[in-house]
Amino acid sequence: NAGVMQNPRHLVRRRGQEARLRCSPMKGHSHVYWYRQLPEEGLKFMVYLQKENIIDESGMPKERFSAEFPKEGPSILRIQQVVRGDSAAYFCASSPVTGEREQYFGPGTRLTVT
């Protein structure tokens, strides 16, 4: 059973460009969570999605950030007009629909804004 997959693993963007981060959950999982890990800080929750629905986006910055989890295909975290402060590791986690609460994490995407 393949784990949570994220791509790209590393992404370099110049200030003002857009970043698109992709996450494919584990097989059989329909709940996706995005977390951000800033240097020397802990993991911070950003958004929780189910297929075609945003359930909780209380951790998402109000501007420039958006997330989706379409009926088909991976979940996407989109950051518009990136700034240096967006440089971080972005992790995706998934959990199954059956109600298990464990969240299984992917390897992360390391975003560097130059």
Next chain:
Amino acid sequence: EDQVTQSPEALRLQEGESSSLNCSYTVSGLRGLFWYRQDPGKGPEFLFTLYSAGEEKEKERLKATLTKKESFLHITAPKPEDSATYLCAVQVSSKLTFGTGTRLQVTL
């Protein structure tokens, strides 16, 4: 606001030297407490979930326990491959709130 505090921030042990990591929390309505291991440059790896005070779980050299205010991760006779950052997280709604972790280094 949910708070999770882990101590110590860093811990250096010799191989075979047992110790405990602490995770204290302040939440309303705990659904679960999670322990993860994170190696440099990688995503967190799930270790344990604890749901109620008094619960204990074991996996190889690791044992996690839970009280109403804190959780302990006991490491018995650690080996160098146990070196990692250990993260504690609490779940109230669906999201996890993480502590900043304990960086464990086990030397020969």
